[in-house]
Amino acid sequence: GKRPMTGASETWQLPxxxxxxxxxxxxxxxxxxxxxxxxxxxxxWCQVTSGLKMAAPDELFCWEGDWGLPSVSxxxxxxxxxxxxxxxxxxxxxxxxxxxxxxGSLPALRTNQKETLSRPSDIxxxxxxxxxxxxxxxxxxxxxxxxxxxSLLEEKLTPALIxxxxxxxxxxxxxxxxxxxxxxxxxLNFFLxxxxxxxxxxKLRLLRGDESLEAGEELEKEMYRDAAECxxxxxxxxxxxxxxxxxxxxxxxxxVFGHLAPILKSKLPNAKLQQHLKSLxxxxxxxxxxxxxxxxRDGRESQKTTSQPEGADFDHVPNKRRKQFLSALVALGAxxxxxxxxxxxxxxxxxHEALEEPPDLQHIGPHEEEGDG
Amino acid sequence: xxxxxxxxxxxxxxAEPWPENATLYQPLTExxxxxxxxxxxxxxxxxxxxxxxxxxxxxxxxxxYMSPSGKIPFIHVGNQVVSELGPIVxxxxxxxxxxxxxLDDVQRAEMKAYMELVNNMLLTAExxxxxxxxxxxxxxxxxxxxxxxxxxxxxxxxxVLAYQKQWxxxxxxxxxxxxxxxxEQVYEDVSQCxxxxxxxxxxxxxxxxxxxxxxxALVFGHLxxxxxxxxxxxxxxERVKSCSNLLSFCKRIEQTYFEDKSS
Numbered sequence: 001g002k003r004p005m006t007g008a009s010e011t012w013q014l015p016x017x018x019x020x021x022x023x024x025x026x027x028x029x030x031x032x033x034x035x036x037x038x039x040x041x042x043x044x045w046c047q048v049t050s051g052l053k054m055a056a057p058d059e060l061f062c063w064e065g066d067w068g069l070p071s072v073s074x075x076x077x078x079x080x081x082x083x084x085x086x087x088x089x090x091x092x093x094x095x096x097x098x099x100x101x102x103x104g105s106l107p108a109l110r111t112n113q114k115e116t117l118s119r120p121s122d123i124x125x126x127x128x129x130x131x132x133x134x135x136x137x138x139x140x141x142x143x144x145x146x147x148x149x150x151s152l153l154e155e156k157l158t159p160a161l162i163x164x165x166x167x168x169x170x171x172x173x174x175x176x177x178x179x180x181x182x183x184x185x186x187x188l189n190f191f192l193x194x195x196x197x198x199x200x201x202x203k204l205r206l207l208r209g210d211e212s213l214e215a216g217e218e219l220e221k222e223m224y225r226d227a228a229e230c231x232x233x234x235x236x237x238x239x240x241x242x243x244x245x246x247x248x249x250x251x252x253x254x255x256v257f258g259h260l261a262p263i264l265k266s267k268l269p270n271a272k273l274q275q276h277l278k279s280l281x282x283x284x285x286x287x288x289x290x291x292x293x294x295x296x297r298d299g300r301e302s303q304k305t306t307s308q309p310e311g312a313d314f315d316h317v318p319n320k321r322r323k324q325f326l327s328a329l330v331a332l333g334a335x336x337x338x339x340x341x342x343x344x345x346x347x348x349x350x351x352h353e354a355l356e357e358p359p360d361l362q363h364i365g366p367h368e369e370e371g372d373g
Numbered sequence: 374x375x376x377x378x379x380x381x382x383x384x385x386x387x388a389e390p391w392p393e394n395a396t397l398y399q400p401l402t403e404x405x406x407x408x409x410x411x412x413x414x415x416x417x418x419x420x421x422x423x424x425x426x427x428x429x430x431x432x433x434x435x436x437x438y439m440s441p442s443g444k445i446p447f448i449h450v451g452n453q454v455v456s457e458l459g460p461i462v463x464x465x466x467x468x469x470x471x472x473x474x475x476l477d478d479v480q481r482a483e484m485k486a487y488m489e490l491v492n493n494m495l496l497t498a499e500x501x502x503x504x505x506x507x508x509x510x511x512x513x514x515x516x517x518x519x520x521x522x523x524x525x526x527x528x529x530x531x532x533v534l535a536y537q538k539q540w541x542x543x544x545x546x547x548x549x550x551x552x553x554x555x556x557e558q559v560y561e562d563v564s565q566c567x568x569x570x571x572x573x574x575x576x577x578x579x580x581x582x583x584x585x586x587x588x589x590a591l592v593f594g595h596l597x598x599x600x601x602x603x604x605x606x607x608x609x610x611e612r613v614k615s616c617s618n619l620l621s622f623c624k625r626i627e628q629t630y631f632e633d634k635s636s
Contacts, residue, residue, distance in 0.1 A: 119550045144569035148486035151493035206541075206548040209443065233482035 058130075059110040060090040060123075061101040064183060067265040068291065070094075070298045072179065074161060076107040078120045078258030084294040085249040088132035096183040098192075120258075124251055135250045142245045146252040149237065149244075152230060157259045159207055160227030163220065164263070164273055166200040171268040228276045231260075235280040242289065249290070261287050391468055395428045395450045397421070398436045404524050405434060407517075408602050409499040414446040416594025417458050421448075422630040423585045424470045434525035462587050472586045480581055484588045487573060487580065491588075494566040495595045497551060498559050502609060504542040506556050513605055514539070564612045567596075571616035578625060585626070592619075593626045 060083065062076040070080050071094065083090050090109075095101065101108040103118040109126065110116050117123050128135070135143060165176050180193040234256060243249045244256070263273045264287050278284055291298070339345045399414040400406040406414070421428045428448060433439060440447040440456045447456035448464075455464045465471065473481060503518045522538060523531030546552045551559075570592060579585045580592070599613050600623060614620060 140568075140572045141575075144572040145483065145486070147494075147565065147569045148483065148490040148573075151490040152486040155489040155493055202544075203548040206545040209545075229485075233485055236478040236482045237486075239479070 056112045057089045057091045058112055058126075059093060061093050061095060061106055061108045061110070063106050064094045064096045065298050066179065066183075067262075067267065068298060069261055069265050070295045071107075072262065073106060074158075074258045074262055075120045076258075077261055078254050079107050079109070079123050081249075081254035081257045081290065081294065082120075082124050082134060082251055083127065083132070085134040085251075085254060086127060086132035088127045088130065097185050097188065099188065124254075134248075134254070137248065138245055138250055142250075146245075146250060149234070149252055150255050152233065153255055153259050156226045156230035159204055160223045160273060161259065161262070162200050162204045162207075163223050164268060164270070165266075166197050167204065168220065168268075168270050171270050172197065174269050175266065224272055224276075227273055231277055231280055231283060234260075235283050238282050238286060240282065243286075249294075253286075253290070256283075257287060257290050261291065264288075389451055389468070391426050391465075391470070392451050393427065395426065395448060397428045397430050397446050397448045398433050398439060399430065399446045400436045401432045401434055401525070405521055406432075407503055407521060408598060408604070409496060409503060410445040411602065412496070412499065412595040412598035413444070413458065414594070415598055416591045417446050417448070417461055419593050419626060419630060420458065420462065420472075420587055420590035421465075423472055423590055424465055426465065426470060458587065458591060472584065472590075475584060476581055476586070484581065484586055487570070488588050488591055490566060490569065491591050491595055494562050495599075497546075497549070498563045498566075498609075499595075499599075500542050501546060501551060501554070501559050502556075502604070504539045505546050505551075506559070516605060560608055560612055563609065564615070567613055567616045567619060571619050574618055574622060576618065579622075589622075589626065593623055597623045597627065 060079065062071045062080060063073040065071045069077065071077050080092075082088075095106070098104060098106050102110050102116045105118055107120065107123065108116055108118045109123045111126065117126055127133075135146065138146065164171060166172055177193045177197070180196065181189045183189075184192055238244060244252045260277060260283060263277050264284060266274070268274065336345075397414070397417060400410060402411075418428070418430065436445055436447075437443060441454055442456045444457050447454055448461060450464075453464075455461050462471075473484060476484060502513055504514055506513060519535040519539070523535040526534060543552070546554075554562075574580055579589050581588075596613055596619055600610050600620075602610075604610075
């Protein structure tokens, strides 16, 4: 199973006895249930029972990851990357049900004052106020440049991303809708993907100020041209540097990563944006570097999961084995109960025999042992 | 502007020189035009003046409905109609007039980025203050935007159109996440944007040293309009005034490109 948390919660300090008890408890729970979703609860419980007066960390709710990314949503990626760059101790909850987020949308940050923030820029400002500032070393002019390039991304790349993932018919049906239908919990998976698509279409219409927006070749060309130009500009600005400003990443790096990584890693049937991005070596390296340096776990997981389905590419379902096992169990149970109910198999006769024979065995077994003792 | 139209325009445009009778259309200056439209229009005028291309400004009450993209301003050159600064810059480049040819790749990337900053923050803030600000809805929106916007139309239509416009802008704000912002946060964004521009400008006469570019035209259009337009509150202008180099930048462009022509 995937562990629904990273970084921060592992660094919490616990009293000595819990160093022994907690791992034992976790070990038992993971063995019993086959998943380690209890880690969170146990850590929370320890915090409460041990009476440690520690400020609870802010909780960040994000979409689950896939394709080797820590999350599939651009906004979530921006926040995750910034938090990693700034070293902010967030308690991460990767979920696949937006209704479980405190704001009803993802990402969302629940601060320890129980405030809820959902815009990436608001979350970043909040983290900055908590002294987790990835832009601390920037000069005023570099800060101004960051602001300008973030605007460039929002104006030029966001519409193309919406188009590529939600409007382009083949991409939407084969990848986006499928991903959300598979990952959302049962009743939601039927209507939420469609509703999310309508919201995105509405957003694109308003962004472009074009009421009669229809998926089509012309719209696609226009949007992809803007996006390609934006990527070229970013590539020129980045040059041969590792990050946009010096040797350490800043908020601009987080935004660029959040917008480009999904293009680079997703496997869309219509992959024109990806082709263009792959032709810009420095931006491609920039994304893979950040993934390697700041999200090593997700990269490894993806390699595992992508190498598995390559052989049996059909329907990649999470927890496949367990689900197969459960359904086999249910089928078996149904068959047996049918057999019992219709009287194909009668249990009474068997029980009778079983009751008749054991007494003899029991007589012999234990009594001899007692006699020895 | 659609791609096919654009390709067509750039082919045709290259062939013909800039005519004497080029016209720029905008809403009525005295009692109709709103802050955001005025700023966009002024930016285009400044750009054309920097290029040295003569244009005659014509005010029409239905300019918004004449424009091919529904946005203001648009220019009518020869037999072509082009709206908004971005496409107009491309159009003039096709005719051989460009301000940004002297820039290197990185500078051009930065110029584009700063232009998007102005569109993304200043223009959105102007729209927000005009149409969406709940606290002073009784003031700016009710006293200025709505009556001005609907001034050419008679009673039932004027209300319908103003509501329609307001509704559209509000939906846009919600879509880009500005719906939940307070007025104070919007002013804060304006300050942040002005400080960024001010930092970038530094002590240079123009954003990229000695020569003006389309970025200078765009920034001038917005800042000069904010500084010279009277709203119910002077807060917006105050935020701009806190950056002194931007003030002298506006004055410099006004003197260089607007005063000697009118005198």
